[in-house]
Amino acid sequence: MSTVLDKPRVVIHGRKVVPGVAEGEALVTRQTISGWGGVNLMTGTVIESRHELKGVSFANKVLVFPGAKGSSGWSGIFHMAKLRGMAPVAMVFNIMTTKAALGAVVMRTPTVTECDQDPLDLIKTGDWVRVNGDAGTIEVWDKKPE
Amino acid sequence: MVMLTDAEQAMLQGDSGAATQKAMELLIRYADALGAERFVETNNVAGVPGSAPQWVKDYYKEDGGDYRAVFSRFDLDSDEAVDVPRMNAFSCHLQGGMDPTLWQEQGMTEAAHDNFVSDEASVADHGIQILKTCTPYLAGNVPVMGEHCAWMESSAVVFANSVIGARTNCEGRESTSAAMLAKRIPDWGFHTDDFRKGHHGVAVEVPVDSIFEWGMLGYFVGDAVQDTIPVITGSVSDASLIRHKHFGAAAASSGGVEMYHMVGITPEAPTVEHAFGGAPKGERFFYDAGQRRRIYEMLNSVGENEDVDYVMLGCPHYSIEQIAQAAALIEGRKVSANSALWVFTSRAVKATADANGYTKILRDAGAYLMTDTCSAISQAVPKGTRVAALDSAKQVHYLPAMMGIEGWYGTTAECIDAACTGKWKGKLA
Numbered sequence: 114m115s116t117v118l119d120k121p122r123v124v125i126h127g128r129k130v131v132p133g134v135a136e137g138e139a140l141v142t143r144q145t146i147s148g149w150g151g152v153n154l155m156t157g158t159v160i161e162s163r164h165e166l167k168g169v170s171f172a173n174k175v176l177v178f179p180g181a182k183g184s185s186g187w188s189g190i191f192h193m194a195k196l197r198g199m200a201p202v203a204m205v206f207n208i209m210t211t212k213a214a215l216g217a218v219v220m221r222t223p224t225v226t227e228c229d230q231d232p233l234d235l236i237k238t239g240d241w242v243r244v245n246g247d248a249g250t251i252e253v254w255d256k257k258p259e
Numbered sequence: 260m261v262m263l264t265d266a267e268q269a270m271l272q273g274d275s276g277a278a279t280q281k282a283m284e285l286l287i288r289y290a291d292a293l294g295a296e297r298f299v300e301t302n303n304v305a306g307v308p309g310s311a312p313q314w315v316k317d318y319y320k321e322d323g324g325d326y327r328a329v330f331s332r333f334d335l336d337s338d339e340a341v342d343v344p345r346m347n348a349f350s351c352h353l354q355g356g357m358d359p360t361l362w363q364e365q366g367m368t369e370a371a372h373d374n375f376v377s378d379e380a381s382v383a384d385h386g387i388q389i390l391k392t393c394t395p396y397l398a399g400n401v402p403v404m405g406e407h408c409a410w411m412e413s414s415a416v417v418f419a420n421s422v423i424g425a426r427t428n429c430e431g432r433e434s435t436s437a438a439m440l441a442k443r444i445p446d447w448g449f450h451t452d453d454f455r456k457g458h459h460g461v462a463v464e465v466p467v468d469s470i471f472e473w474g475m476l477g478y479f480v481g482d483a484v485q486d487t488i489p490v491i492t493g494s495v496s497d498a499s500l501i502r503h504k505h506f507g508a509a510a511a512s513s514g515g516v517e518m519y520h521m522v523g524i525t526p527e528a529p530t531v532e533h534a535f536g537g538a539p540k541g542e543r544f545f546y547d548a549g550q551r552r553r554i555y556e557m558l559n560s561v562g563e564n565e566d567v568d569y570v571m572l573g574c575p576h577y578s579i580e581q582i583a584q585a586a587a588l589i590e591g592r593k594v595s596a597n598s599a600l601w602v603f604t605s606r607a608v609k610a611t612a613d614a615n616g617y618t619k620i621l622r623d624a625g626a627y628l629m630t631d632t633c634s635a636i637s638q639a640v641p642k643g644t645r646v647a648a649l650d651s652a653k654q655v656h657y658l659p660a661m662m663g664i665e666g667w668y669g670t671t672a673e674c675i676d677a678a679c680t681g682k683w684k685g686k687l688a
Binding site: 128130131145150151160161162163180181182183184185186187188189192193196208209210211212214215216217218219221224 | 285288289292293294307315318333336410411412413416428429430431432433434447448485486511512514515560561635656657659660661
């Protein structure tokens with residue numbers, strides 16, 4: 114109803130990794146994520162020992178993370194999670210790697226990187242985030258706009 | 260947007276067939292995601308092309324639910340299934356899902372084995388070499404310095420870049436399958452000179468002279484530098500293939516290290532300045548007695564129960580030298596009735612182990628020498644396993660988390676003792 118309420122709290126500008134527009138609840142971590150061996154693809158849950166997201170699922174969330182690490186199975190695992198309906202709806206990351214780039218491409222999830230402001234500082238878990246891969250923008254609300 | 264040569268444009272237009280066209284389409288999306296400006300040619304590709312568990316095949320049942328469907332729809336991320344010809348590049352299949360003969364011991368079903376046999380026949384039909392190992396460089400594919408490769412398997416990638424001076428990014432399943440057809444990979448990252456220079460220094464202040472110590476240092480380095488390139492100086496000695504193999508695998512697991520420089524040891528690091536491409540930069544980390552103990556405790560943080568019911572060796576796949584050592588350590592002893600010992604290697608190395616009698620020595624002791632896979636890849640451990648002992652920092656990083664079991668990290672000798680006694684007695688000397 115009110116346009117004030119609909120105005121995003123923050124707008125971040127970056128570079129397109131994968132085109133398309135998607136939105137959802139943010140899941141934010143400051144720790145890099147392993148694909149193969151770090152994620153249960155059947156549930157989209159992080160399983161890595163000592164990871165701050167251990168036991169938490171990124172399924173249908175906007176995953177905001179520093180970048181990918183670990184096994185070369187990263188894209189394959191996230192890709193299979195997508196077949197299971199357990200992939201993130203969109204991604205935002207800071208550090209470009211072949212793992213994260215390929216994973217984003219084959220999941221076909223709108224993804225933005227190389228942001229003008231650090232998304233890890235400006236987005237918190239539970240925020241509502243719209244990732245526009247085409248425009249390279251990330252809009253952030255406290256909660257889902259009416 | 261990535262620029263295409265005439266030959267690449269022709270592939271994109273379909274001049275080399277539908278599968279190569281789909282491969283180019285995927286590689287272009289991938290190159291644009293990375294921000295790459297061009298492709299580099301490669302004739303050395305290693306991945307896991309087309310192999311899939313049954314549920315993935317079933318997902319594509321409308322397209323036939325077969326190798327062709329999975330290769331097209333999953334590997335090439337194509338919206339339609341296309342005929343897949345023999346690969347154009349020299350292509351290798353890395354590790355697979357089970358041992359070709361000991362699969363029942365691994366708890367695999369007949370149906371899963373049938374699927375494995377079917378996939379392997381398809382891989383062979385497509386001209387892909389069946390190396391079935393995470394260590395292709397021990398099984399017939401050793402790149403040369405400067406060679407542009409497209410490899411999967413983080414431990415093989417870090418070995419190729421660091422120890423050999425070959426050039427590969429840590430590629431994924433889909434990019435390697437596409438590269439097998441198109442003979443192209445984005446010219447980004449480790450294919451370029453500037454990207455290969457060091458970012459941070461690591462000064463080693465305690466002696467690192469055995470495979471056990473090299474593994475712990477690798478785990479420390481990955482934890483410290485994450486996915487950047489370390490330049491390691493100090494008291495690292497007795498370099499050998501197996502030590503580099505364990506170091507790199509550990510560093511790639513705890514961080515995302517895809518290349519490292521050891522000054523005076525690795526080929527692109529004759530001096531500190533050369534390794535950094537100028538003056539040292541970045542942070543400087545110190546590996547001292549306190550850090551060594553911290554890493555040991557970190558690697559053993561998922562071990563509590565000293566009753567070891569499973570010992571796994573061979574991560575990354577054991578070399579013939581390591582199998583000989585394991586055979587010497589266990590000859591005349593028996594694996595405890597309360598425990599099990601599985602040792603993993605490639606088929607090529609196992610052929611040598613068979614000829615040398617090591618396979619029989621291990622079998623006589625109650626252990627198995629297995630190929631193709633490992634417990635983490637196949638998610639196969641002996642039935643009822645609760646506590647594993649491992650001589651690999653990489654395996655202890657992954658296996659307990661994946662299988663929900665406890666894990667100990669120690670030397671090969673400590674692991675074999677644990678297999679024979681059923682008790683963990685490892686400690687940091």
